[in-house]
Amino acid sequence: MLATRALSLIGKRAISTSVCVRGGHGVAKVEDYSLPAYFDRREIPLPDVAYVQALTPEQKTLKEKEKGSWAALSNAEKVALYRISFKESFAEMNQATSEWKSVVGGIMFFIGFTGLVVLWQRHYVYGPVPHTFDKEYKEMELQRMLDMRINPVQGFSAKWDYENNQWKK
Amino acid sequence: MAHPSQLGFQDAASPVMEELLHFHDHTLMIVFLISTLVLYIIMAMVTTKLTNKFILDSQEIEIIWTLLPALILILIALPSLRILYLMDEVNDPHLTVKALGHQWYWSYEYTDYNNFGFDSYMVPTQDLTPGQFRLLDVDHRMVIPTESPVRVLITADDVLHSWAVPSLGIKMDAVPGRLNQTAFIVSRPGIYYGQCSEICGANHSFMPIVVEAIPLKHFENWSTLMLENS
Numbered sequence: 001m002l003a004t005r006a007l008s009l010i011g012k013r014a015i016s017t018s019v020c021v022r023g024g025h026g027v028a029k030v031e032d033y034s035l036p037a038y039f040d041r042r043e044i045p046l047p048d049v050a051y052v053q054a055l056t057p058e059q060k061t062l063k064e065k066e067k068g069s070w071a072a073l074s075n076a077e078k079v080a081l082y083r084i085s086f087k088e089s090f091a092e093m094n095q096a097t098s099e100w101k102s103v104v105g106g107i108m109f110f111i112g113f114t115g116l117v118v119l120w121q122r123h124y125v126y127g128p129v130p131h132t133f134d135k136e137y138k139e140m141e142l143q144r145m146l147d148m149r150i151n152p153v154q155g156f157s158a159k160w161d162y163e164n165n166q167w168k169k
Numbered sequence: 170m171a172h173p174s175q176l177g178f179q180d181a182a183s184p185v186m187e188e189l190l191h192f193h194d195h196t197l198m199i200v201f202l203i204s205t206l207v208l209y210i211i212m213a214m215v216t217t218k219l220t221n222k223f224i225l226d227s228q229e230i231e232i233i234w235t236l237l238p239a240l241i242l243i244l245i246a247l248p249s250l251r252i253l254y255l256m257d258e259v260n261d262p263h264l265t266v267k268a269l270g271h272q273w274y275w276s277y278e279y280t281d282y283n284n285f286g287f288d289s290y291m292v293p294t295q296d297l298t299p300g301q302f303r304l305l306d307v308d309h310r311m312v313i314p315t316e317s318p319v320r321v322l323i324t325a326d327d328v329l330h331s332w333a334v335p336s337l338g339i340k341m342d343a344v345p346g347r348l349n350q351t352a353f354i355v356s357r358p359g360i361y362y363g364q365c366s367e368i369c370g371a372n373h374s375f376m377p378i379v380v381e382a383i384p385l386k387h388f389e390n391w392s393t394l395m396l397e398n399s
Contacts, residue, residue, distance in 0.1 A: 043220035130294050132303040140300035145172065148360055153180040156172035 040086070040093040050085045059084055170305060170336075170362040179336040182361055182382070183353045186338030188252050196245055203241075260352045262320035264313060270323070270330030270343035270365070273372035277311045279392065285399045291375050304374065305362045310381040314388040315358050323349045331366035334380055340366055355382035 028048045030036050036048035055063065059080070065073065066081055073081070082089070131137060149157045161168045171179060181187040267278040267286075278286035289307045297303060313319050323332045325343035333340035341351045355361075363378040383391070 043222050130303060132294065132297065137299065141302060144300040144302075145170070150170055150359075151172055151180040152357075155175065155177075155180045158180075 038087065040088045042090065042094060047086075051087045052084045055084070170302065181336060181338065182355055182357055182359060183337045183339075184356060185252070185256055185353065186336060188255065189338050192248050192252055195248060199241060199245060260318045260320070262352055263317040265320045265322065266311065266313065267322045267324070268311070268332050268343070268378075270325035270327075270332065270369070270376075272327050272370050273365075273376040275311075275330075275332070275365075275376060275378060277309075279395075283392075283396050285392070285396050287395065287399070289379070291377055302362070305364075305377050305379070307377060307379045310360065310379040312381045312383060312388060312391050313355065314385040315355050315382045317385065318352055318354050320350060320352045323351065328369045329367045330369050330376070332363070332378060333366040334361050334363035334378055336361045337363075337380065339363075342367055355380070358382050358384060 027036050027050075028046070030048050038047050038049050038051050040047070052059065062077060062080055063084075065077070070078075132141070146157055146160050146162075152158055159168050160166075178186075178190055178193065181190055264279075265281055267280065269276045269278070274288055274290045276286060276288045278284075280286075287309045289309050289311065291304065292301060292306045292308060294303050297306070321332070321339075321341070323341045323343045324347060325345045327345060329345070330343040331340060332343055337353050337355065339351055339353055341349045343349070359382055361380045361382070363380070365373055365376045365378070367373075369376075
């Protein structure tokens with residue numbers, strides 16, 4: 001089924017093919033190298049075969065009645081004829097699912113789990129960071145960077161107000 | 170050196186790096202435009218209700234989406250080639266320095282007038298004086314004069330290394346048995362940091378490069394001092 005659907009994307013077919021050959025009880029001429037199969041696709045409205053191949057006696061009588069005037073058919077009969085040829089209506093096949101909620105939930109769960117793993121590692125696996133990460137050391141480093149005029153054009157020292165000894169507003 | 174939470178390049182300290190910065194801005198803008206267009210098309214494809222898949226023979230759009238990428242590529246290639254040839258221009262350097270890569274330190278030789286050379290080792294973390302940058306500062310920096318064309322001849326003593334200083338826009342492989350030449354002019358005085366850029370063993374991350382650019386008068390004082398000390 002999946003192969004047919006995939007092939008129907010790359011197989012060459014014109015819509016007119018299935019329309020004009022659709023003579024008796026719906027088996028269309030298939031131009032790509034696949035057997036006729038049923039599918040519900042929004043962009044290919046007419047599948048190769050009708051949904052129901054083996055008709056019950058009621059359905060057979062309905063099919064005979066279809067050969068007459070369609071105005072004589074009741075709404076229920078028209079729907080029954082539709083359901084013989086098609087499995088889902090367009091509204092049904094285009095329905096959104098709630099699958100995205102499971103996906104987002106799964107993503108958040110695994111990200112959270114990864115966070116827990118990272119916390120565990122920090123506690124049980126890694127040693128202490130070097131002394132250069134101490135607050136006082138960092139302050140000395142920053143002062144040295146400003147004194148050296150690191151990135152004075154646009155980057156770092158460009159944002160320091162040397163006259164008033166503070167960051168530029 | 171890089172500052173905390175830096176996103177872009179370090180500020181340029183040489184004219185070539187300035188050119189590279191502007192070229193990067195130009196190219197990145199093109200890349201952002203293309204990506205935005207593609208993202209928009211993807212969004213449109215995913216949310217459309219249209220279902221006609223069998224359109225054939227649309228010559229106009231085919232011409233556009235062939236010519237437009239070609240034009241964009243030319244717009245990227247021309248500035249790129251310009252900078253490439255700019256970097257290779259005859260530059261008549263005032264000074265030549267040799268940088269040799271070893272496992273795991275650099276050594277610099279100044280042999281233009283008098284011979285002197287020195288090794289440049291990273292300062293180990295436990296030996297840092299307060300305020301020195303961990304993994305970046307070295308015991309002896311490569312000192313050069315500002316606003317003078319300098320030629321660096323780069324080679325290695327043992328395995329491949331690479332001599333890189335991002336704010337000067339330089340990266341050149343140090344290949345054993347081969348002399349690679351690059352040249353630069355430092356526009357403003359300062360200290361510029363770089364790190365070895367070719368995997369060379371256990372301490373590859375611990376052999377940084379530090380270039381100190383000072384005015385010519387002070388440079389001559391420094392080289393006299395180094396000569397006396399060696």
